[in-house]
Amino acid sequence: MEKVITFNELRRIKDSLPHGSVQKIAEELNLEEDTVRNYFGGADYVHGKSVGFHAEQGPDGGVITLDDITILEKAKKILSDLNIAH
Template sequence: MTKTITFNELRRVKDSLPDGSMQVIADRLNVNVETVRNYFGGTNYKEGGAVGFHLEPGPDGGIVILDDTTILEIAYEIIEKSKEMA
């Protein structure tokens, strides 16, 4: 399922994740941690894979179209759990 989100909102999600969450997501999906970082705007394609991240210029950092929302959904889940534990 595709999702459209602003780049700045995607970065806010990334910045809201507790330390170590990138590795948790990578382990859960059996992918390289750099692939997860690329999902949130990283560009290390030598170590990590492409993630169906399409950026179009615009307000609020531009518009990002995500081809697959799995990583984003797991990130939201981790953020919610961390709020419950706080």
Template sequence: MDKKITFNELRKIKDSLPDGSIRQLAHEFDIEVETVRNYFGGANYDRGKSVGLHIEPGPNGGVVLIDDSKILERAKELLADEIH
């Protein structure tokens, strides 16, 4: 399912994650850490893979269309757990 979010919102979620969350997400989804970083707008394709992000220029860093929102949804769960 495609998910639409602004680039700035996506980066804010990444920057708000507790320490170790990127590694935890990589472990849970059995992917490289750099691939998780690429999911949140990084661009290290030497060590990580492309993850189905499509960025359209515009306000707030542009609009990001995410092909598969599982990592994003899990990241939001981690943030919610941090609040409680």
């Protein structure tokens, strides 16, 4: 499933995650941690893979189209379980 989100909103979600969440998501999905970081706007393609992150410049950091929302949904679930607004 594809999702359009602003870059700043995506970064707010990532920045709200507790320490260790990227590792937890990576382990649950059998991915490299850098692949999960790339999903949230990172750019380490030596250790991580591309994740269908398509950026268009614009207000609020621009618009990001995510080809797959699995990582985003995992992050939102972690925040929801901890009652952290996202």
